[in-house]
Structure formats: C-alpha cells, structure tokens
Amino acid sequence: MAKARDQEERISERNRRIILKAGIEIFARKGFDGTRIAEIAEASGLPKANVYYYFSSKEEIYRAIIEHLITGWDNALKFISPEREPAEAFRLYIKAKLDYARKNGAESRLFASEIIQGARFLTKKDRDHMRRVTDRHVTVVDGWIASGKLLPVDARHLFIMLWASTQFYAEFEPVAADGLGKSRLKVDDYEAAATAISETILRGILPAAG
Amino acid sequence: MAKARDQEERISERNRRIILKAGIEIFARKGFDGTRIAEIAEASGLPKANVYYYFSSKEEIYRAIIEHLITGWDNALKFISPEREPAEAFRLYIKAKLDYARKNGAESRLFASEIIQGARFLTKKDRDHMRRVTDRHVTVVDGWIASGKLLPVDARHLFIMLWASTQFYAEFEPVAADGLGKSRLKVDDYEAAATAISETILRGILPAAG
DNA sequence: ACAAAAGTTGACCAAAGTGTCAACTTTACA
DNA sequence: TGTAAAGTTGACACTTTGGTCAACTTTTGT
Known part of the structure; x- marks a missing residue:
C-alpha cells in the first residue's frame, strides 16, 4: 500500500x-x-x-x-538559440509567449502587478538570474546581427518590445479587449496578435527578402 | 485685493x-x-x-x-492624423508616448495597476470614450493602408504593440532597467527606445523604400 | 488495537486603518 | 471690528484583518 x-x-x-x-x-x-x-x-x-x-x-x-512564476519566466527564451534561423526563432518565441499569456492570465497579471509596484518581493538572486538569462539571449541575437542575419537593432530594446507586446494581452485585458472592439479575448485574437506582431517586427528586423 | x-x-x-x-x-x-x-x-x-x-x-x-489620468490618456494620439504622412505621424506618436512615460512614471504605474486588476474604478463612460477615440484613430490608419501608404497590418493590434512597447519602460521599470543592464533608466535610454521602436516597427509597416 | 503524527477548527486577540466629531484657529468679508 | 465661513486637529469609535491556540478528529504506522 x-x-x-x-x-x-x-x-x-x-x-x-x-x-x-x-x-x-x-x-x-x-x-x-x-x-x-x-x-x-x-x-x-x-x-x-x-x-x-x-x-x-x-x-x-x-x-x-x-518563486514558482520565476522558475518558468524564461521558458519561451529557449527558442532564441544559435541553432535556429532568427525568423523561425522569433516566430516560435512570440507564439510561445502569447500562448503562455493566454493560458496563464492570472499568473501574468500577478507578476505584472508585482513588477509595477516595485518588485518588492523579488530577491536580488531572482533579478540576477533574470539578468543573466537575458544577457545570454542578447548575445545570441547580437551574433545574428554580426553575421548579417539580422539588421542592426538594439537587442535589449528588441526583447523589451517583444515582452511588452506579447504580455499586454493578458495583463491589460480590459484595454486590449476594448482596443480590439471585443468584450473578451479569444484564441483567434491571440492568433491575430501573433500574426501582427511577427509580421511587423520580423519585417522590421530581418534583411530584405527575408 | x-x-x-x-x-x-x-x-x-x-x-x-x-x-x-x-x-x-x-x-x-x-x-x-x-x-x-x-x-x-x-x-x-x-x-x-x-x-x-x-x-x-x-x-x-x-x-x-x-479621472484626471483619463483626460490625458489620448493626448499622444493627436499625431495620428490624416494630415500627416504615416512615418512622421508614428515617429511623433512614439516619441510623445515615451516622453509621457518618462515624465509621468507614477501616473503610468498607477493606471497600469488599475487596468491589470480589472479596471474596477473605470466607468463604462470612461471605457466607451477610450473605445471611441481608439476607433477614430484606427480609421485613420486603415485609410493609410487603403491608400497604399502602409502595408496591410491589423491597425488595432498595431496600436496595442505601440502602447505596450512605449509604456513598458515606465510601468515595468525594474525589469526594463535589468533588461538594459542599467540600475536606472535615463533620458538616453528612452531615446534609444524611441529609435529602436520607431525603426523596427516603421520598417515593419511602411512599404519598401519608406 | 493503539499510539503518534498529521490535520482541522471555532473562538479569540491585538493591531491596524477608515472615518467622525467637537472644539479650536485662521481667513475672508462687510 | 466683528461675524461668518473656511480650515485645522487630537482623540476617538468602529470595523476589519492577520495570526494564534487549545482542543478536537483523522490518518498513518507499528
């Protein structure tokens, strides 16, 4: 037994x-x-x-x-890998971020509130970890830029753009819904978001004919 | 007297x-x-x-x-006007949004917290107003798309991208600072953000040779 | 079957915080 | 100058909330 x-x-x-x-x-x-x-x-x-x-x-x-939320914070970043072409890497990354936001709305909002009010419950160790993970992936993107696979763009600001654009839908759901003329966000709203974000940002960072 | x-x-x-x-x-x-x-x-x-x-x-x-914050919510949208070329309009819009975020950090965070926790203090009238203002500016962008001045992009998702990307710096300052490898955001961080956001998103939505 | 460990819980307490009020002081006006 | 209106304030009342505890019940292990 x-x-x-x-x-x-x-x-x-x-x-x-x-x-x-x-x-x-x-x-x-x-x-x-x-x-x-x-x-x-x-x-x-x-x-x-x-x-x-x-x-x-x-x-x-x-x-x-x-602490539970921190452990999963960087899951989507696994797609930002030198083994991939940047176009595919970013598409997968954007999709994974939006999927997380859609499926984990409460977690997203809780974490966002925590940050906005000063991240008082994040420890120095948490922030150092997040910083190191970010640095590692900035290096991957800088490598793509150096090899001509990406147009010269500040990788750090690019990541902020991606984080902001993908998390917004779950975090600011009332405003996102109003902005989309919907009462509530559905799966196809997130899919349209993935399309709009991928197309707009990828066209903005990939060399022509990308 | x-x-x-x-x-x-x-x-x-x-x-x-x-x-x-x-x-x-x-x-x-x-x-x-x-x-x-x-x-x-x-x-x-x-x-x-x-x-x-x-x-x-x-x-x-x-x-x-x-209520005070709501009255100024749409100030930056004045740049999204049919009288302007889209490239200039969006550059001015992005800059105005970032300037507001930098100069009004506390207001930005307060409003963001309010939305994230369900916008319980926003009235129906407030939300209707915000929706109408958004609709009006979506119409301007759709006009640019129809006339070939912009690539076909979902205007609503584009606005969400712009709001998210510009507000992030003030709202999520601890994460933005960590992401940029800084202890605190300064004016030139916001200027670099304006550059990165404008270049990336404008290249993503303007026809080639824009 | 029994004892130990784990789990449950109603009642309670101390501290904190919103909001009130009567009495006072200051300002404004005729 | 005097009065009315506006502004100020220490003390207080009431409610709420985080957290505790002793006594109980259930589960687990031998």
Missing part, C-alpha cells in the same frame, strides 16, 4: 497546491494588500486557521507563488 | 492639488488597498482628518486621480 500511497498525493501536498492555486487567482485580482486570507481559505475550501497550518503567513503564500 | 486673491491659489485648491499629487505617488507604489490615508496625509503635510475635509473618502481621492 506504500506504492499506492506514493502515487496518491498526500494531504499536505494537495492542500498546499489548492491554496497556491486559489492564491494566484485572488492575488492577481486584488493585489497582495487587497487579498484577505479568509478569501484564500474560502476559495480553497479550508478553514482559515488551516491555511496557517500549511503556510506560516500571507507573505509566505505570496512568495511561494512568485 | 480681490484680483490678487483670484490670482493666488485658494487654500482649498492648493490642498486638494497637494493631496492628489501625494496620492498619485503612493497609490502607484502601494496600490489602492496598500495605501494608508495617514501616508497621504503625511506626504501632504496635513493632519489626517484634514484630508477628509477635502475628500469624503479614500476612494474619492483615487477616483479623482483616475
């Missing part, structure tokens, strides 16, 4: 997962200070005191969520 | 202005729920109870700030 037990999620793992999932939704909507532990408890189907059995404080729940 | 009095700002106007200015800085950093009236009072140099003399509630201060 030990094997069955190992396969079944333990009570503590299940409850921690439920609490974090509820926390993501509510912190995304209401921010750290606007969120009540009682709300997280209610959404988790647990008594409030029980939440404190699994997490020592509200801040610990929030930090656990932030 | 009536004339002198008219010229001098009345006590109530001065205090309301000071309270709103303090409110912008603190709401931007801490969000609506994370901000304490006592903090706004202290930053204003007024006793807390006095803040309630001028504004009936914390929410009234916040709403007044949001």
Whole structure:
C-alpha cells in the first residue's frame, strides 16, 4: 500500500497546491494588500486557521507563488538559440509567449502587478538570474546581427518590445479587449496578435527578402 | 485685493492639488488597498482628518486621480492624423508616448495597476470614450493602408504593440532597467527606445523604400 | 488495537486603518 | 471690528484583518 500511497498525493501536498492555486487567482485580482486570507481559505475550501497550518503567513503564500512564476519566466527564451534561423526563432518565441499569456492570465497579471509596484518581493538572486538569462539571449541575437542575419537593432530594446507586446494581452485585458472592439479575448485574437506582431517586427528586423 | 486673491491659489485648491499629487505617488507604489490615508496625509503635510475635509473618502481621492489620468490618456494620439504622412505621424506618436512615460512614471504605474486588476474604478463612460477615440484613430490608419501608404497590418493590434512597447519602460521599470543592464533608466535610454521602436516597427509597416 | 503524527477548527486577540466629531484657529468679508 | 465661513486637529469609535491556540478528529504506522 506504500506504492499506492506514493502515487496518491498526500494531504499536505494537495492542500498546499489548492491554496497556491486559489492564491494566484485572488492575488492577481486584488493585489497582495487587497487579498484577505479568509478569501484564500474560502476559495480553497479550508478553514482559515488551516491555511496557517500549511503556510506560516500571507507573505509566505505570496512568495511561494512568485518563486514558482520565476522558475518558468524564461521558458519561451529557449527558442532564441544559435541553432535556429532568427525568423523561425522569433516566430516560435512570440507564439510561445502569447500562448503562455493566454493560458496563464492570472499568473501574468500577478507578476505584472508585482513588477509595477516595485518588485518588492523579488530577491536580488531572482533579478540576477533574470539578468543573466537575458544577457545570454542578447548575445545570441547580437551574433545574428554580426553575421548579417539580422539588421542592426538594439537587442535589449528588441526583447523589451517583444515582452511588452506579447504580455499586454493578458495583463491589460480590459484595454486590449476594448482596443480590439471585443468584450473578451479569444484564441483567434491571440492568433491575430501573433500574426501582427511577427509580421511587423520580423519585417522590421530581418534583411530584405527575408 | 480681490484680483490678487483670484490670482493666488485658494487654500482649498492648493490642498486638494497637494493631496492628489501625494496620492498619485503612493497609490502607484502601494496600490489602492496598500495605501494608508495617514501616508497621504503625511506626504501632504496635513493632519489626517484634514484630508477628509477635502475628500469624503479614500476612494474619492483615487477616483479623482483616475479621472484626471483619463483626460490625458489620448493626448499622444493627436499625431495620428490624416494630415500627416504615416512615418512622421508614428515617429511623433512614439516619441510623445515615451516622453509621457518618462515624465509621468507614477501616473503610468498607477493606471497600469488599475487596468491589470480589472479596471474596477473605470466607468463604462470612461471605457466607451477610450473605445471611441481608439476607433477614430484606427480609421485613420486603415485609410493609410487603403491608400497604399502602409502595408496591410491589423491597425488595432498595431496600436496595442505601440502602447505596450512605449509604456513598458515606465510601468515595468525594474525589469526594463535589468533588461538594459542599467540600475536606472535615463533620458538616453528612452531615446534609444524611441529609435529602436520607431525603426523596427516603421520598417515593419511602411512599404519598401519608406 | 493503539499510539503518534498529521490535520482541522471555532473562538479569540491585538493591531491596524477608515472615518467622525467637537472644539479650536485662521481667513475672508462687510 | 466683528461675524461668518473656511480650515485645522487630537482623540476617538468602529470595523476589519492577520495570526494564534487549545482542543478536537483523522490518518498513518507499528
């Protein structure tokens, strides 16, 4: 029965997962200070005191969520690789970023709010990691520029353009929906976004006849 | 002395202005729920109870700030005009957006936070206004496309790209600074951003030899 | 079957924060 | 100069919220 037990999620793992999932939704909507532990408890189907059995404080729940988001922060960057042609690399990157934004709206908004308000829960280690990852991929892009595969463009500003354009749809959904004349964004809105962003930015950075 | 009095700002106007200015800085950093009236009072140099003399509630201060921000929301769009050539229009637009972002960082972050958390303080009227203004400028861009002055691009997604790319620097300053390998963004970072965004996006949307 | 460990929970407490108010001071006006 | 209006403010009331705890129940392991 030990094997069955190992396969079944333990009570503590299940409850921690439920609490974090509820926390993501509510912190995304209401921010750290606007969120009540009682709300997280209610959404988790647990008594409030029980939440404190699994997490020592509200801040610990929030930090656990932030660390979880950081681990996946650079997933899409794997496409920016010297083994690929830049056109394909950027298309895949833009698509992956938009897919993440569409599928993880609450996470996107939570992380965005955290940054906008000063990134007070990001540690120096987090930021150093993000900086190193960025530097590594800037180097790949600079290599493409040096070999003539890309027009001369500031790679750092290019990445900012790409991050901003792709994250906007999930983060600023009310304005994105209004801007697109829609009440709510759907899969084809994200696909149209991938097309518009890819075509516009790729034409802007690839040599002619690219 | 009536004339002198008219010229001098009345006590109530001065205090309301000071309270709103303090409110912008603190709401931007801490969000609506994370901000304490006592903090706004202290930053204003007024006793807390006095803040309630001028504004009936914390929410009234916040709403007044949001309405103020809405009135200037579309200032930069004036450059998107049929009287201009698209290349010039977009360059001016991008520059104006970046200038606003650089000079009004706190306002940008406050407004961004508001949208990300669901735009709960924006009224239907506000959103209808923003939608109408956007529609009008989408029509101008569609006209340029129809006349061959622009490549076929979805104007709505193009505006989203432009908004996202230009606002990012002020809104996500910690990540923008890290991405640029800087500790803090300066005027020349914004100028480099204007160059990168203009060159990349304009090459992406203007017919060849543009 | 029993004991230990893990999990649950209603009630509670201390601190924080919004907002109020009566009494006062300052300004404006006739 | 005197009065009315505007502005100021320390103390307070009330509500909310993060977090605690003792006592209980359930699960796990021997």
